[in-house]
Amino acid sequence: MAAINTTMTLIKGALFGQAGLRPLISVLSRYQHQLPSFETLSITTPQPKIVQVEVNRPKKLNAFSRQVCNDLTACFNALSEDPSVRVVVIAGSGESKAFTAGLDLMDLQVMMGELQSIQDMARRSKSLRKTIKDMQAACTALEACSKPVLAAVHGACIGIGVDLIAAADCRYSTADAYFQIREVEIGLAADVGTLQRVPRIIGSDGLVRELVYTARKVPSQEAKDIGLVNQVYPDRDTLIKEVLKIASNIASKTPVAVQGSKLSLNYSRDHSIQDGLDQIATWNQAMLQTEDLLKAAMAIATKSEEPPEYEDF
16 A cells, blocks of 8 residues: 555656656656566676676576577567667576587487377477477577677587577677587587578688588687687676676667667668668668757767767667
8 A cells, every 4th residue: 555655646746747757757667677587597787778698507508498499589579679778698607617508408308209209290390390490589589689689608609509699799708618510410400590690700601611510619719710709808707897898888879770770780681782771761761860869969079978868769
């Protein structure tokens, strides 16, 4: 009853001026900006407007089960729609020595047992296709997220881990990190995004084929040299600290421009140059009318040391 009375008082105050409106907005914001929670993920807000998502299965070396994939899809879909979020950092739990050891082989065995119980090949194949598509969706959710996604990799990043970070906007790692497209070693062709996205990131078809066919480990410095990661840091603490600095820089910019840039970059990658030009012209015919443009221009003109305050978007 006390809580109801307090809320009603705030509402009445809001009707009679800003003094009442400000605390009401504060109360409502706390309810609106509650972060989602998931069984296999740890989600925090280390800085304003920045959300850090960690795969949180340290006893399993952050291995990916079907539940991890489902949680990642739901998580990034939710963050994409949350206007209070401007940048997302994806990492592996620091309690594990690996970003991820790849697929959870125990979960894979359970899945294969479930498939074998389906006698008809057509129905068994349909069920397996759905599982593959669900795993693909977990990685694609990072790419489809309207907010920039920065991957912070420590230790081993194996198999589906490479699929995942390839769908991020930028990748950073520790010095002891290594990357391995390991699927051929367990008898399958990578089917969750590596074969589609890594060639676009590295730009060398022959090198990608070598990494896929041999399943060899790629140490962090080589990963940086070939363009798989942007920067290498000495340890996980430094990695997270520096990636959050980059995220903070991005979060200080107008979200209208940042989100529009990601949308256009993704669209242009998959279309012709002219299609990309047409797309951004259509987008900007509306977005150039934002007040953010005037705020940014004024900050530059006045040589302001502090970035403008932009509304959520």
